Amino acid sequence: MRILVVGSGGREHALAWKISRSPLVRALFAAPGNPGISRVATLVALDPRDVDAVARWCVENRIDLVVVGPEAPLVAGLADRVAREGIPVFGPSAAAAEIEGSKAFAKDVMRAAGIPTAEYEAFTEVGPAVAWARARAGRVVVKADGLAAGKGVVVCGDAAEAEEALRAMLVGGAHGAAGRKVVVEERLEGPEASCIAFTDGERVRMLAAAQDHKRIFDGDRGPNTGGMGAFSPTPNVGADLLADVERTVIVPAVRELAWRGRPFRGALYAGIMLTPKGARVLEFNARLGDPETQPILMRLANDIVPALLAAAKGDLSGVTLEFDPRAAVGVVLAAEGYPGTVASGDVVEGADGPFPEDVQVFHAGTTRGPDGRAVTSGGRVLTVCALGTGLPDAARRAYEAVGRVRFRGMQFRKDIGGKA
């Protein structure tokens, strides 16, 4: 098969790495990819949001399967455009991706399908929104409706904070069009987990659960990031709870979307909070998580290609996913200044190994410098992953590998996997 992976982050490197191990693959491409991905795939200089250009390239290059990593091209209709050429796509249509692209739509789906989630209301006017927040003493979460690169969520502790967040979005135009509508919801407490499933629009196959470390500093301090590391399995989500999430969250969401004429084919991600009253959904994503994908795919025992193709073609019935009983830990190495403005162009040393077995270094924010060496080009630069007999062993092996990688201003958390 000839396969194209769309995207350029650590998640896409992990996907390309896993796909490249399949005996079914004759040629593997990535658009636009990164220097790490270039070790397993041929890079193609395409902008993923230019859906016509990507679709044309796929036809000209006789691509048999397109695997889309990030949400932006999905929301822009890349899957629809490629499917129109008769090429199977792993990744939902724009209509189905709205479950991530609009928080109000996602909440409406949850309400209609009876999926456990925080109480909420959607607003476009600041007055009623502030009143709703005040009635809950400001212990609310304010969310921009549209995509805001993970920065559109404000967890509030009192009424003043809530009012400030609401004014910033609804009056001040923070996040532009994405924040002209907001969802305000009840603030929940508890540990979080990421539960992701492959779905063909009807059937679902759960991936192993994972846990993300969202804050920049050790001990979950500092501002939220895209994710500073992840591990799988998580003791917070045992087999029973994962089965519960499948039955009460994933399956009802997939059914509701199909019923609305928006069948979802691809990876459906439920961000879960484990509250004293049970698991509650915080958000849906229309894609795999980053960095969760990196440790999850290190544990996936199957050839991933038949599963991706089956989901894309709408029939997962013959697919069973198996996971390595070992644990995997992924540590994100971020550039100086992340999650704010970051430096770029710093030479990355040591990322190509050699590393011991079961250690993988996935590139994210890297590009080729003038002399051909990888240099930093984004906030999250690498994810260093390792398998181990348990989480402590996996973490130890991952940090050993981290010790061999260097770039100026490199920052990372020292406690990834320690949440367990």
Ligand code: AMP
């Ligand atoms: P989201 O993009 O909706 O997942 O929100 C990002 C982060 O905000 C989540 O991972 C949580 O840490 C936090 N968050 C979102 N919704 C809530 C909520 N209802 N209660 C408490 N924290 C939340």
Ligand code: GLY
């Ligand atoms: N790591 C969180 C996400 O991918 O949304």
